[in-house]
Amino acid sequence: MEPDDRTEAAVREAFSLLDHEIRLEILLALLEDWHAVYTAPKSYAELMDAVGMRDSGKFNYHLDKLRGVYVRQVEDGYVPTASVTALYRAVLAHRPTESLEYEPTAIDSTCPRCDSAAILRYDRGFVSVECTACDDWPGFTYPFPKNGFAGRSARAVARATARRARYHIGLARDGQCPFCAGTTTVDVPLDDIADDTPVEIACDTCTFLVGVEPLSxxxxxxxxxxxxxxxxxxxxxxxxxxxxxxxxxxxxxxxxxxxxxxxxxxxxxxxxxxxxxxxxxxxx
Ligand SMILES: [Zn+2]
Ligand SMILES: [Zn+2]
Structure with missing residues (x-):
């Protein structure tokens, strides 16, 4: 198989394992008491009880499917794996089943080219800060999870997105993808360099890709x-x-x-x- 086929097969298998009510109940029971590295294992009996099952054959069958992928057996019982806690976090961050209509909102910032007022937009999971007057500035755009809007004003969202981008891009420049921990590649277009020419930093594994001015x-x-x-x-x-x-x-x-x-x-x-x-x- 080509590496891309392998990735696709891995994604298919990982997602399809979740497509069963009993397996979901097992995972939700484990995630309910998840406290990072401090998570206390749930015993077999506790887990079966939490899922509300009496038929141990059926329960075992589904637990076995999850074992090693989303559930790890330790000395005192079962704990969720890093993969399932990452999926859980992704749902909490991006809230895929909730919609957020966000009207373009004025923020206390100006366009670096023409000094006109800047506005904040939110579309398809990306925060953008744009000029209201000119087309000379391409603006600032970075992905920002929907959850980041809770309890923050537009101004605070703009700041939070800018901080997030700076840390992520700094880490990516240092050779580590902020999302998958894989290696990254930096591409500086030497033949085409100008004061605001973007350099590209891309993850070698996942879809992380940014074009930024070289100072950022x-x-x-x-x-x-x-x-x-x-x-x-x-x-x-x-x-x-x-x-x-x-x-x-x-x-x-x-x-x-x-x-x-x-x-x-x-x-x-x-x-x-x-x-x-x-x-x-x-x-x-
Ligand atoms: Zn402008
Ligand atoms: Zn990556």
């Missing part, structure tokens, strides 16, 4: 954050409110890309390689 993935790096702090950049602000660096290719062999950021207290020059690994940081 570096904000996670201590040296870069402290240099930007020294020249007066307020990193509490969302990425689109930060100064746009002047970007140029300093050398092709080895690849060195320079980003020069100016703010009120000075200039920071950050040099990175083709994987966006920081090679030097200087403040003037």
């Amino acid at each position: 993935p570096l904000l996670f790096e201590d040296r870069v954050a402290s240099a930007l702090g020294d020249i007066g950049v307020d990193l509490e602000r969302p990425d689109w409110e930060l100064p746009t660096p002047t970007t140029w290719v300093e050398s092709r062999d080895p690849v060195r890309l320079a980003l020069e950021v100016e703010d009120e207290a000075g200039t920071a020059t950050i040099v990175v390689d083709e994987a966006l690994a920081v090679r030097s940081v200087a403040v003037d």
